[in-house]
Amino acid sequence: MTNCPLRSRSITMKSKRKTIKKSGVQPIAKPLSPNFLLADLIFSDTALKKGIRNTPTKAALKNLKHLAATLEQVVELLGHPISISSGYRSKALNAAIGGSKTSQHTQGLAADFTCKNFGTPFSVCKKITNSGIRFDQLILEYGTSRKIAWVHLGVGPKKRCQVLTICTNSNFSRDGLHRYRKKQA
Ligand SMILES: [Zn+2]
Numbered sequence: 001m002t003n004c005p006l007r008s009r010s011i012t013m014k015s016k017r018k019t020i021k022k023s024g025v026q027p028i029a030k031p032l033s034p035n036f037l038l039a040d041l042i043f044s045d046t047a048l049k050k051g052i053r054n055t056p057t058k059a060a061l062k063n064l065k066h067l068a069a070t071l072e073q074v075v076e077l078l079g080h081p082i083s084i085s086s087g088y089r090s091k092a093l094n095a096a097i098g099g100s101k102t103s104q105h106t107q108g109l110a111a112d113f114t115c116k117n118f119g120t121p122f123s124v125c126k127k128i129t130n131s132g133i134r135f136d137q138l139i140l141e142y143g144t145s146r147k148i149a150w151v152h153l154g155v156g157p158k159k160r161c162q163v164l165t166i167c168t169n170s171n172f173s174r175d176g177l178h179r180y181r182k183k184q185a
Contacts, residue, residue, distance in 0.1 A: 032068035035075055041068065041087030041111065052093045060088055060108035063155075067111055070155045073133045078124065080117035085150060087111045104136070110154040112141070121149040128153070129163050140165045 028039035038056075041064050047054040056064060064087065075082055089097065089105040104110035115124050125140045128151075136156035143149030 032065050033072050035072055035081070036068040036084075038064065040084055041108070043084075044086065044089065044093055046096055047090075047093050050096055052090065052096055054088065054090045054093050056088050056090075056108055060106075063108035064088055067109060067155050070133065070135065070153065071111060071113075073131075074113075074128060074153065077127060077131050077133065078115050078118040080115050082113040082115045084111050084113045104154040104156050107156070109136075109156045110152060112150045112152050114150050121151045124151050125163065134159050134161065136160050137162045137164065139163075142166060 028037065028042065030038045032038055032041065038061075042054050042056060044052075044054055046052065067087065071082065071084075086097075086105060087110070088108040089099060089103065091106055094101075094103055094106050099105060105112075114121055118124055118127070121140055121143065125138055128135070128138055135153055136158050137152065137154035137160065139152040139154070139162075141150055141152050
């Protein structure tokens with residue numbers, strides 16, 4: 001994470017730090033909750049590789065705090081730390097990834113993660129489904145030899161508690177929480 005554009009900016013461009021603070025950009029080491037820093041929820045390999053800016057808006061930052069609070073409940077439930085592969089996505093980053101335009105990731109209201117120490121993404125989804133944690137969407141995403149599975153947790157305001165499974169094609173069969181085909185959430 002040391003190569004993250006935001007972090008290198010805050011370290012190497014000290015003269016611009018005031019300007020950055022004035023513009024509302026938060027330091028990436030800012031804790032959002034006991035276990036999650038802002039950096040954990042904005043870091044992106046794709047953004048890094050493609051030089052895409054992934055700075056959350058003020059509204060997204062507020063949502064990220066709500067997301068982090070829900071992820072804290074997940075960590076407590078699972079009893080192990082989680083590994084986040086994608087949290088907030090700026091519109092440019094979301095487009096580069098090929099995400100849906102309405103993805104909750106663009107509002108800072110979703111995270112993709114795994115928890116290897118607990119078990120498979122399927123078992124993580126089952127555990128969250130059977131807990132009292134309130135969410136909008138819990139999606140078991142992919143899980144093929146080409147695309148390793150992960151958990152998508154959306155915490156949008158609708159709080160529908162939808163539990164879904166995304167498969168890559170209609171002929172693909174595996175354990176699912178609810179069969180659902182969609183390009184990308
Ligand atoms: Zn996702």
